[in-house]
Amino acid sequence: MSKLTIEELFQALVESAGEAETGVTPSDSLDVPFADIGYDSLALMETAARITQRTGVTVDDQQLIEAETPRQLLDLLNTAMSGQP
Amino acid sequence: MSESAQVVGMGVAAPSGLSVEDHWAAVLAGRTSIGPVTGFDASGYPVRLAGQIRDFDAEAHLPKRLLPQSDRVTRLALVTAATALAGADVADGDLDSFDQGVVFANAQGGSAFTHREFRKLWTKGPAEVSVYESFAWFYAVNTGQVSIRHGMRGPCGALVAEQAGGLDAISLARRRIREGARLMVTGGFDSAFDPWGFLAQSAHGRLSRAADPRRAYRPFDRAVNGYVPGEGGAVLVLEAGSSARRRDAPSHGEIAGHAATFDPRPGSGRPSTLRRAIELAMADAGVSTVDVVFADSAGVPELDRIEAAAIEDVFGRRGVPVTAPKAGFGRLGAGGGPVDVLTALLSIRDSVIPPTPHTTDVPDDYGLDLVLDAPRHQRVETALVLARGYGGFNSALVVRGNAKEGQDG
Numbered sequence: 001m002s003k004l005t006i007e008e009l010f011q012a013l014v015e016s017a018g019e020a021e022t023g024v025t026p027s028d029s030l031d032v033p034f035a036d037i038g039y040d041s042l043a044l045m046e047t048a049a050r051i052t053q054r055t056g057v058t059v060d061d062q063q064l065i066e067a068e069t070p071r072q073l074l075d076l077l078n079t080a081m082s083g084q085p
Numbered sequence: 086m087s088e089s090a091q092v093v094g095m096g097v098a099a100p101s102g103l104s105v106e107d108h109w110a111a112v113l114a115g116r117t118s119i120g121p122v123t124g125f126d127a128s129g130y131p132v133r134l135a136g137q138i139r140d141f142d143a144e145a146h147l148p149k150r151l152l153p154q155s156d157r158v159t160r161l162a163l164v165t166a167a168t169a170l171a172g173a174d175v176a177d178g179d180l181d182s183f184d185q186g187v188v189f190a191n192a193q194g195g196s197a198f199t200h201r202e203f204r205k206l207w208t209k210g211p212a213e214v215s216v217y218e219s220f221a222w223f224y225a226v227n228t229g230q231v232s233i234r235h236g237m238r239g240p241c242g243a244l245v246a247e248q249a250g251g252l253d254a255i256s257l258a259r260r261r262i263r264e265g266a267r268l269m270v271t272g273g274f275d276s277a278f279d280p281w282g283f284l285a286q287s288a289h290g291r292l293s294r295a296a297d298p299r300r301a302y303r304p305f306d307r308a309v310n311g312y313v314p315g316e317g318g319a320v321l322v323l324e325a326g327s328s329a330r331r332r333d334a335p336s337h338g339e340i341a342g343h344a345a346t347f348d349p350r351p352g353s354g355r356p357s358t359l360r361r362a363i364e365l366a367m368a369d370a371g372v373s374t375v376d377v378v379f380a381d382s383a384g385v386p387e388l389d390r391i392e393a394a395a396i397e398d399v400f401g402r403r404g405v406p407v408t409a410p411k412a413g414f415g416r417l418g419a420g421g422g423p424v425d426v427l428t429a430l431l432s433i434r435d436s437v438i439p440p441t442p443h444t445t446d447v448p449d450d451y452g453l454d455l456v457l458d459a460p461r462h463q464r465v466e467t468a469l470v471l472a473r474g475y476g477g478f479n480s481a482l483v484v485r486g487n488a489k490e491g492q493d494g
Contacts, residue, residue, distance in 0.1 A: 017150060017153055017154075018148075018152050018153045018154075019149040020150055021148055021149055042216050042217065046153070046215060046217065049212060
């Protein structure tokens with residue numbers, strides 16, 4: 001399975017939790033805390049649930065809400081994906 | 086002397102209008118804002134008509150982050166609160182966030198949102214259900230979202246008492262001001278025009294089954310045949326009198342008195358306690374009469390009779406002008422009382438009592454001086470607003486114009 005990109009993650013965030021309207025673009029957001037981008041833990045949970053629906057990949061809720069930046073969340077999701085059969 | 090609760094900002098979202106002046110113009114004209122139920126197929130329901138808000142564009146007024154997490158009722162509350170606060174002209178930083186709070190009433194929760202998510206649960210499974218269902222359904226969500234959006238970290242609350250809850254909320258906000266809060270955002274909203282929400286509203290059998298919007302809801306009329314349900318509500322921004330004076334904030338009037346009572350259980354043979362609520366509210370306001378009564382107007386014969394008798398008992402036969410503008414747009418649940426309070430404040434401002442649309446033939450033995458088909462121009466300094474909630478809730482609230490501010494404490 002191909003890796004999830006930052007652009008795809010942003011698209012999932014916007015579709016699931018709404019556009020944050022904070023002006024942070026995907027390309028310069030990798031290490032920006034989600035709180036500064038405009039997303040809270042519920043937004044991450046909703047987004048992860050939609051990604052799970054699309055890809056079948058599941059991540060632990062606790063690990064999910066501990067992801068503070070898009071880079072950390074992408075690592076989490078892509079590690080889970082690579083473990084998929 | 087305790088702080089007065091001055092109304093320094095107002096906003097409304099009702100079938101009659103999405104701004105204070107549009108609402109007021111519709112109410113003065115006795116316009117009918119009742120029509121066939123839209124938004125879903127209601128052809129299988131026994132009830133045909135509702136007072137629904139047309140042209141509400143939440144996307145145009147709210148941050149995109151709030152849309153996936155909010156039901157229509159919460160969007161109405163958020164947009165209306167922002168308007169009311171803008172009118173109150175409270176700039177960020179004027180007041181400490183812990184001195185500001187929110188109290189809203191709501192009786193039907195985030196109905197459409199919830200039932201959409203439940204449909205997903207039953208048809209697609211639990212993983213499909215939005216995490217936002219965790220709070221979007223909840224009666225307190227309007228309070229929470231408004232407090233978060235406007236950074237109000239003082240006393241907050243949510244009340245559920247069907248139509249009576251909206252007045253109770255305003256009263257609780259007033260009490261919080263007396264206890265030291267400087268600014269309180271208050272009012273109430275309901276909206277439940279989805280397949281389940283509408284069924285739940287229909288179940289108690291008090292809704293009109295008429296098909297003609299002009300004959301469906303005629304409170305106090307001899308031919309009354311139920312009421313028309315509606316959606317929406319109003320926001321009042323209350324400020325402590327001392328705080329409003331300090332920043333020279335103009336006031337629309339004062340929340341002067343309130344009381345709530347509960348009826349005896351059905352079949353007990355004991356009378357309704359509505360009269361007692363009126364007397365206690367007037368005593369709380371320190372007034373012996375008022376210039377107008379905005380009636381609860383249940384639209385059910387025995388309930389209309391009880392209300393007419395309570396008004397006659399307190400004020401005498403045809404002793405006070407009574408009106409029911411809601412006959413034009415329906416009963417709004419938790420939003421009904423706050424809309425009436427807002428309308429009463431406009432009555433005071435413009436010295437005119439709006440009419441009761443559709444009602445024409447009031448039984449003489451009601452002893453009511455109901456303002457019927459045209460506005461009545463007269464001085465209005467105090468108004469009594471009544472609301473009853475299904476299940477026995479009675480609430481009475483007195484508002485007073487600024488002309489008498491300070492005179493009664």
